[in-house]
Amino acid sequence: MSTYLPTQLPGPQPDLDDQPFWDFCKARELRIQACADCGKLRHPPMPACPACRSMRTTWRAVPGTGTVFSFTVCHYPAHASLKDVVPYNVSVVLLDGTDDIRIVSNVIDAEPDEIAIGMRVALAWDEVADGQVLPRFRRAP
């Protein structure tokens, strides 16, 4: 277990729309919400499919690899717990096995001057407070 950011940083607050996403994460499975009618993936979870407006949903497993689509290296600690942690990166990861699904995450083993758009990454599950597990990433070949 490597905690990239302090556990004092507030964690996810699942609600009725997205509880399954976070429950799957706790089981270390990355599943993206999909339309049960037309099959289109969407993220974050929402009650209807923007493509066909169906409200029937399912959860599709994705490979857990991807590429960095964008990133920023945060130097300013905007939460008290981050004072001794900066600089850290926030990376938008475009997931393999999807057309365009991205998740906001971190690449935990990339130095600030290494991270770049197009970098290949793979899931590195990270347990934080209350047994919640977050989908972070590490560099991949």
Place this chain on the structure above:
Amino acid sequence: MTVAFPSDTAIVGLGESRYGRRGSITEVSEFQLLCEAIAAAAEDAGLDVGEIDGFCSFADERHEPVRIQQTLGIPQMRFSNLVWGAAGGGCSASVMNAALAVHAGICKTVVVYRSLCQGQYARFGQYRPRPIGGSYMTPFGLLTPAQYTALTFRRYMFEQGTTEQQLAAVPLTFRAHAQRNPRAIQFGKPLTKEEYFAARYIATPFRLYDCCLETDGACALIVTSLEKARDLRQKPARILAAAQASNKGWGLGPVASHNMALEDYGTTNSRALAEALFAMAGIGPEDVDVAQFYDAFSGLVLMALEDFGFVPRGGGGPFAAAGNLAWPNGTLPTNTAGGLLSEAYLHGLNLVSEGVRQIRGTSTAQVADAEISFVNSGGGAGHKSALILSR
């Protein structure tokens, strides 16, 4: 003769409290600053405050119309309205709603207002709980507008080949404009390119001076019919067009998991807005004489230049670096009072005020014979809005 909305309406009064750095105004309340700004706007228009009968603002405003009405002894309220969204995106839309109410005959004299004392209340540049979307940001350290705008702008730089040298032209130009504007918080504080690059990063690629001021202050303006405007004190700034829009996938975009359409990610979510705005105005970007771009972060200006069609895709950086945003010699003098980066951060309403001054001919960086004045609102979260003002 019936005149089409919104060009039968005009902005006729401007009022501002003094502007100070965050935390510098402690002896009077944010609400008092707002009352001062509203009174000043009515005075500027040559109206009695008691003639105000409509109230418009946009999300994150703290002070309700009923409270203003009571405090300023305003006899009648016929209209009150708050635009949904996140801070600045609804700013021009609040002017649009004021114009709609006047056009529809619901009320005659609307005040559009924003008060913001980040010293007396929470700071926008710090972690705040976000009940919707926050689960996809906060645990990963994505906490502030600077950070989520850095993500969209970094992608834009990658796609368009924009350099940090080109980006620097934005804050440096606006700071130079602020040196002519005594109201500006950065008045008397010129910025050199060396100082800009020596400043610390906040969230790459944004350095300190790529990020807007944190301000204490209040700003108000008065909207009424063009017919009534002709009898008032100031030269009216006619509202030629006012629009609001949002593109696909931006609803839970920057303030959640960043799933905006791939080809629309490195933008300001303003392409649909630009189309609606210029269609309503019946003119194109080439007809604009002076612009106020929402510059909560410098990179927004380069992206918006492209989204609104002032330059071709990829043209923002070279356009800015060539001096085109600078008064008086640039082809599109921009943020002529210093903008949110160097004048004050009133969630964009002070940009509307400056757009009006350019039409009146009273800016401290006045574009000669300005006839068409452009203002856009919003950077990261929420939907976007914009105005075109004319003589």
